[in-house]
Amino acid sequence: MPKDKPALELLRAVGDAFGAYPFSDEDLSELVEPKLGMITSFQDLMDELDQLRTVDLGALPPALEIKPKASRSDE
């Protein structure tokens, strides 16, 4: 479910409490109201990540080393 739009204060508080580096309000503002055309807003990212929760991943692990798929004749 989409969350409330994160305010600058919330992003600042998260950074202050858990982050190793204190990003400036100028940097964090770009996440709230993007103007540079480079980054998706934090709200959009959260909304899309929420939608991706609907994909049933079962017990799939995170991406590991790539192995060529065994052909049927090898199985």
Next chain:
Amino acid sequence: MSDVTGVCWLTVRQLSRALVNGEISIHDLVNVFLARATELNPASKAFIDVYADSARAHALKLAEQPGSGMLYGIPYGLKDLIDIKDRRTSAGSAVFADNIASEDAHVVSQLTAEGAVCLGKLNLHEFAYGATGENALYGTAVNAYDSSRLAGGSSSGSAAAVAWGLSPFALGTDTGGSVRSPAALSGLVGLKPTYGRISMRGVTPYSWSLDHLGILSRDVRDCAVILQTLAEPDLADPGSTHRPTDQYLSEIDSLEDLTGRSIGVPRQFFYEHVDPEILGATERVISFLEKKGATVREVETPDLNFSRTVSLTIQMPEALSFHMPWLEQRAGDYGKDFRTGLALGQQILAEHYVRAKRLMTHYRTQIDDVLETVDILITPSTPIVAPKIGAVEVETEGLTEPVGNAMMCFTNFFNTTGHPAISIPSGMHSLGLPMGVQLVGKAFGEASLLAFAHLINSQRQFKLPLPEIN
């Protein structure tokens, strides 16, 4: 060799033949490209550093001990994320302005062992963050076909150097399409091999999970020559595969009749909101393959509308992890756009990151399954031609989006799956700009992928005119 200007447009194999036949010396060949780089770099902004003295010295040394191999005496350029011992790796950033490498990157050692001569380091989007290649510090690399437009990025200088005739080939990196997209926009061949196929040791990371080293060349056969050298496993790189290399060159001519072969066309997403001329060019490539005997089959891919989100959720925490030591000391030296991206990385939860990595597995498995039913996938490389420098948004067939998103929207998915993908020219747009088509192959199926790509790339109907550079 009488036509010195023409030398700059020759392929690696043609240059190699000219050297072997004594039509030109290695020293003269290197000087041709150095002179051209000096003359045209102010306009192209391809190079950050040109190594004129060391390149000439290397050329003289090679001439004393004639060697064999197709890369012997061939000049090349390196994206400035790739280390050369005792040289600066700037990563296109003020943060790394005094970052001197202590060792050669593995790929540099491989090329040096083959006798290739490095001309210098090439421009890029700061730390490879961004598709446009815009760089406030070193200037923005310019498209060889229209100087008001972008060369593409993030390997912008690598594409510009080859397209402007300043280097016969170049290496770049590709985290979301940063080799394939500039190759398409600049009329070149751009290969991103399977994840782990080429060593990343000695390359400044952007996102370990998604970074691939890639090749930009004039044609597919050159690409195969270079891959043959670079694909050797690097046991000292934790991300490198231990799988032995295939014979890329010998297989490249084996494909002529496509009877019994099949081409997958993922029409959903990859064929939507695309410039009609690019779509038409892609359809002509598909028709050509069909006439050669291939079966063309529509295939389904996962829902890709959020694949960029998945990629971003992996990229930014990984980038933040690497950059933290410099961020603490030199935050003011970072460009604002990249620093904002790093700020995003700090807000992403561990659960988000792990979910995105699991979605990588999900996507990879699904594409593996699709590639069980067809030999290759074919898509446009980009939905747009090279955008104007400074453009922020582009509109394509009813969809308005940030220019960087548009430039990477068809390429970044295959960084999450890790499958090999190549962009080759598909024709010229009526605006006088190149268009590209992307082929995607099975994991570690570069030999077959290159054979398909060469079959298309060797046809006169898909050849591009050289850019008119004054």
